[in-house]
Amino acid sequence: MLESLQTGLYGLTSGISYLFTSGGPNVIMLLIAAILLYLGVKKDVEPLLLVPIGFGCFLVNIPLSDLMEPGGLLKILYDMGISNEVFPLLIFVGIGAMIDFGSLLENPKMLLFGAAGQFGIFFTLMLALALGFPQLEAVSIAVIGACDGPTSIYVASQYAPQLLAPISVAAYSYMALVPIIQPPIMRVLTTPKERVIKMAPIKRSVSAQTKLLFPIVVTLVTGLLAPKGLPLMGTIMLGNFMRESGVVARLTKASENEIANIVTLFLGLAIGGTMEGHAFLKPQTLAIFGMGFVAICMDTVAGVVFGKIVCALTGGKVNPLIGAAGISAFPMAARVVQAQGQLYDKKNHLLMHAAGVNTGGQIGSVVAAAVMLSVLKGMGLI
Amino acid sequence: MDNAKWTFGLTMMIVGMGGTFLTLWILGLVMDALKNVFPLAAKTPSPEKK
Numbered sequence: 471m472l473e474s475l476q477t478g479l480y481g482l483t484s485g486i487s488y489l490f491t492s493g494g495p496n497v498i499m500l501l502i503a504a505i506l507l508y509l510g511v512k513k514d515v516e517p518l519l520l521v522p523i524g525f526g527c528f529l530v531n532i533p534l535s536d537l538m539e540p541g542g543l544l545k546i547l548y549d550m551g552i553s554n555e556v557f558p559l560l561i562f563v564g565i566g567a568m569i570d571f572g573s574l575l576e577n578p579k580m581l582l583f584g585a586a587g588q589f590g591i592f593f594t595l596m597l598a599l600a601l602g603f604p605q606l607e608a609v610s611i612a613v614i615g616a617c618d619g620p621t622s623i624y625v626a627s628q629y630a631p632q633l634l635a636p637i638s639v640a641a642y643s644y645m646a647l648v649p650i651i652q653p654p655i656m657r658v659l660t661t662p663k664e665r666v667i668k669m670a671p672i673k674r675s676v677s678a679q680t681k682l683l684f685p686i687v688v689t690l691v692t693g694l695l696a697p698k699g700l701p702l703m704g705t706i707m708l709g710n711f712m713r714e715s716g717v718v719a720r721l722t723k724a725s726e727n728e729i730a731n732i733v734t735l736f737l738g739l740a741i742g743g744t745m746e747g748h749a750f751l752k753p754q755t756l757a758i759f760g761m762g763f764v765a766i767c768m769d770t771v772a773g774v775v776f777g778k779i780v781c782a783l784t785g786g787k788v789n790p791l792i793g794a795a796g797i798s799a800f801p802m803a804a805r806v807v808q809a810q811g812q813l814y815d816k817k818n819h820l821l822m823h824a825a826g827v828n829t830g831g832q833i834g835s836v837v838a839a840a841v842m843l844s845v846l847k848g849m850g851l852i
Numbered sequence: 853m854d855n856a857k858w859t860f861g862l863t864m865m866i867v868g869m870g871g872t873f874l875t876l877w878i879l880g881l882v883m884d885a886l887k888n889v890f891p892l893a894a895k896t897p898s899p900e901k902k
C-alpha cells in the first residue's frame with residue numbers, strides 16, 4: 471500500500487523534480503516562450519505566428535509532457551504538415567490569393583530589384599560555410615535571407631530539419647523587424663538628393679487577361695528553369711490564379727482566410743514544439759540568429775545599391791530607396807520605403823513603385839530558393 | 853574553409869545569383885510580351901446625350 475502511494479506521489483512530483491535536476495534548458499525556454507508571447511501580444515510583432523510558436527514552445531518545455539514524442543499532439547502536427555512540407559505550401563496558396571501583382575505588371579522591370587534583394591541569401595551561404603556548417607545546413611540557413619517564412623520552413627524541413635526551429639523563428643522575427651533594420655541602412659547608402667527623387671506616376675496599363683495569364687506563365691517559366699522549386703511557385707501562383715479568375719471566390723476566400731488561419735495555427739504550434747530546451751539551446755542557434763540578421767542587412771544593401779545603379783543609368787528617374795523593397799516581407803518593406811521617402815519630402819509618394827518592387831521580391835525570393843534547389847540537384851547534393 | 857566548400861559556395865553564389873537574375877529577367881520579358889499581346893482596351897468615350 472505504502473509503495474503504491476509512493477509511486478503515485480512520484481507521478482505527481484516527477485515533473486517538478488525534473489525541472490530542478492536537469493530542467494535548466496527548459497526553464498530558459500519557458501522564459502523565451504514568455505518573451506515570444508509578450509512580443510506577439512503586447513508589441514504586435516507577427517502575433518499570428520509568435521503566439522502559436524510561443525505557446526508551442528511553452529507546452530513542449532513543461533517537463534515530461536511528451537507532446538513531441540510519437541503520438542503527442544505537437545508531434546502529430548509536425549508529421550502532418552512540417553516534415554512533409556505541406557503547411558508552408560498551403561500558406562503559399564493563401565499568400566497567392568491575397569497578393570495583387572498588378573503594380574508589378576505595370577512595370578515588369580521592377581522584377582530585377584526582386585533579384586538584387588536576394589543577395590543576402592548567397593552572401594549568408596558563404597558566411598555559414600565559413601563558420602563550418604555543412605553544405606545543406608548552410609543553404610537552409612541562407613534562405614532566411616529570402617525574408618520569407620514559408621520558403622525558409624520548406625527548405626529547412628527538407629534539408630536541415632534539426633535546425634528548423636531556430637531558422638523559422640529567426641526568419642519570422644527578422645521579417646517583423648524589417649521596419650527597424652532597413653531605415654538606417656537606407657539612410658547610410660543614399661544621399662539627401664537621391665532620397666527626394668520623385669518617380670513618374672504609374673499609368674494603369676494591365677488588362678484582365680494579362681493578370682489572369684500571369685500566374686500560369688510564371689509557373690511555366692520558373693518550373694522549366696528551376697523545377698525543384700515548382701511546389702513553392704506552383705502553390706503561390708495557384709492562389710493568384712484563383713484570385714484573378716474570379717470564378718472560385720469561395721476557394722479564394724477559404725485559401726486566404728480559413729485555410730491560411732488553420733494552417734498558421736498548426737504550423738506555429740508545431741514549430742514551437744521543436745523548441746525543446748535541450749535541442750534548441752546550442753551555440754549554433756545563436757550563430758543562426760546572427761547570420762539571419764546579416765542576411766536581411768545584405769538584402770537591403772544590395773537592393774539599395776542596385777537602386778543607385780538604376781538611378782544612374784536612367785539619369786535620376788528612379789529613387790534608389792525603392793531597392794530596399796526587393797525582399798519578400800510584403801507589404802512591410804514597401805511601407806518602409808514610402809515612410810522613408812516622405813521623411814525627406816512629404817509630397818513624395820513612392821508606395822506604388824515600392825509595392826511593385828516588393829511583389830517582385832516575393833517572386834524573387836521563391837525563384838532564388840527554387841534556383842538554389844535546382845543547382846543543388848544538378849550538383850547531385852539532393 | 854576547405855577547398856570543396858569554397859568551390860561549392862562560389863558555384864552557388866555565381867550560378868544561384870546569376871540564375872535568379874536570369875530567371876527574373878526572362879519573366880520580365882514574358883510579362884512585357886503578355887502586356888503587348890493583351891493590351892488594356894482603351895476606354896471609348898461615352899456618347900454625348902442629345
